[in-house]
Amino acid sequence: xxxxxxxxVKVSSLIPEGSLIDRGKRIIEFNRCFICHEIEGISELLPxxxxxxxxxxxFANLLNDVRCMTxxxxxxxxxxxxxxxxxxxxxxxxxxxxxxxxxxDIIRPLLQxxxxxxxxxxxxxxxxxxxxxYFVNDTIPVDxxxxxxxxxxxxxxxxxxxDLKGCRSxxxxxxxxxxxxxxxxxxxxxxxxxxxxxxxxxxxxxxxxVEPNYQLSDDEAxxxxxxxxxxxxxxKN
Numbered sequence: 154x155x156x157x158x159x160x161x162v163k164v165s166s167l168i169p170e171g172s173l174i175d176r177g178k179r180i181i182e183f184n185r186c187f188i189c190h191e192i193e194g195i196s197e198l199l200p201x202x203x204x205x206x207x208x209x210x211x212f213a214n215l216l217n218d219v220r221c222m223t224x225x226x227x228x229x230x231x232x233x234x235x236x237x238x239x240x241x242x243x244x245x246x247x248x249x250x251x252x253x254x255x256x257x258d259i260i261r262p263l264l265q266x267x268x269x270x271x272x273x274x275x276x277x278x279x280x281x282x283x284x285x286x287y288f289v290n291d292t293i294p295v296d297x298x299x300x301x302x303x304x305x306x307x308x309x310x311x312x313x314x315x316d317l318k319g320c321r322s323x324x325x326x327x328x329x330x331x332x333x334x335x336x337x338x339x340x341x342x343x344x345x346x347x348x349x350x351x352x353x354x355x356x357x358x359x360x361x362x363v364e365p366n367y368q369l370s371d372d373e374a375x376x377x378x379x380x381x382x383x384x385x386x387x388x389k390n
Contacts (some may be wrong), residue, residue, distance in 0.1 A: 175356035211276075212283035219270045227288075235267065241357065242288040242345045250284060251277045261344075262331040264303055290358075311380030318367055318377075326384055333364060340385040343371035347379045 216222060222231030225238045236297070241243035241250070254277040257267040272280075303311070315321070324336045350357070352374040355364040369377070 208282050208286075211279045215272070215276055215280055219272070224267075227331070237358075238288060239286075240288055240290040240293065242285040243290045244343060245284075245291040246342060246344060247281055247285060249342045252294050254280055262335065262336045293344070293347050293350045295344045295346035298349055298378065298382075301345055301379070301382065303383070306377065307379045308383060311376040311378070314373060314376050315380055320377075323364070336381060336384055338384065338386045340382045341382075345378060345382045348381050349374050351371055352377055 177271060221227075221238070224232045224235035224316075226233060227238050251274075253267075254270075255270050255274065257269060259266055320336075321328045323333035328337050329336075352369055353371075354366055355362055356366055367373075
């Protein structure tokens with residue numbers, strides 16, 4: 154300090170150059186501070202570990218490494234802050250899961266978003282393989298709608314019904330509310346069959362969700378599915 158600069162010099166001389174940075178890096182890595190805090194430059198500091206051979210073991214290590222279950226619930230275990238993952242393999246498309254794990258996108262504007270965990274492409278692929286194999290719900294008709302190719306007339310009818318039911322009050326496509334998840338690229342994110350399943354009864358997968366159950370007929374749910382499944386990133390499709 155200004156009163157005794159000599160003390161500052163003497164103390165500083167005892168600290169090897171770079172050691173405080175290295176110590177801080179180790180503390181951040183050990184305590185996983187970046188799970189909740191955004192730390193500029195942390196992705197360059199943190200090492201990316203090579204996944205081991207067995208998919209299940211590798212996925213378990215990844216879950217523990219980034220502490221997914223602090224926020225997420227899997228089969229009744231874990232946190233309730235973020236969406237449940239138990240059936241994500243029947244809900245989400247493979248390529249979207251992989252891309253999201255590496256670079257999380259904004260889906261729920263009013264909630265905090267998932268941090269970037271510096272997950273490698275190999276780790277993301279390991280997670281995708283495990284999720285698609287084990288995190289499934291056989292009652293979700295994924296295969297039934299996998300190859301759906303709606304006509305322009307069917308898509309227009311679905312959009313009309315989407316507007317009529319007031320979906321835009323909570324969800325955004327071209328415009329709309331922000332209470333619910335954005336649906337701008339829902340066709341890239343969700344399996345067609347899950348969209349239909351969710352529309353029929355939103356509370357089957359999210360029992361405490363605020364989305365109303367409109368008691369849609371199969372034809373109505375299919376119509377809205379036809380519209381939503383084509384809400385995609387135009388630059389990628």
